[in-house]
């Protein structure tokens with residue numbers, strides 16, 4: 001009986017898509033992201049404005065580099081449909097998401113130059129390195145948390161907004177909980193599963209490591225904004 005249960009369980013796991021298995025493995029880290037003071041206070045609308053401004057400035061830098069990483073991946077794709085999808089993701093990061101920043105910059109004040117913080121530089125350089133030199137399926141796995149974790153966090157925060165009045169961060173929340181962003185996220189998940197299905201199990205594990213690394217870097221990005229992270233020297 002025990003053997004039967006183990007074998008049913010193993011069959012179930014092997015028939016699961018790469019993204020479903022990955023999300024199961026990443027859940028403890030995702031819960032740590034939800035628990036970050038930055039996200040808790042953003043949910044309640046009482047995140048100090050200087051922390052949000054710092055985050056938005058770093059994120060404007062991040063999105064430019066993220067857009068370049070997506071364009072690089074676009075040029076490495078085999079299927080024309082995927083070339084186009086990644087080119088559209090790059091445009092979305094630079095045009096749609098940065099428009100959100102410009103709205104906030106108008107009300108909060110625009111920094112003239114943005115020097116990336118240590119965590120921001122670490123994250124963007126990691127993505128650019130994978131986009132250019134990693135196996136293309138691994139590069140796609142590395143950028144997936146930037147879509148998927150933001151969607152999950154956006155939805156999670158949005159669900160709690162009925163208890164919050166006049167949240168100053170409503171536009172941010174609406175962007176990541178919105179339908180336009182959701183459509184890109186679903187597409188990115190489907191492409192990742194398609195590439196994973198064509199990859200060896202060792203490449204699939206490298207894809208997981210890349211997804212895990214980028215998820216860690218997402219945690220660090222929010223945490224560094226909360227700490228207004230500076231270069232130590």
Ligand SMILES: Cc1ncc(CN)c(N)n1
Pocket residue numbers: 059062063093097145146147150218221
């Ligand atoms: C750091 C970070 N990661 C992801 C996203 C959503 N594309 C973002 N705006 N910023």
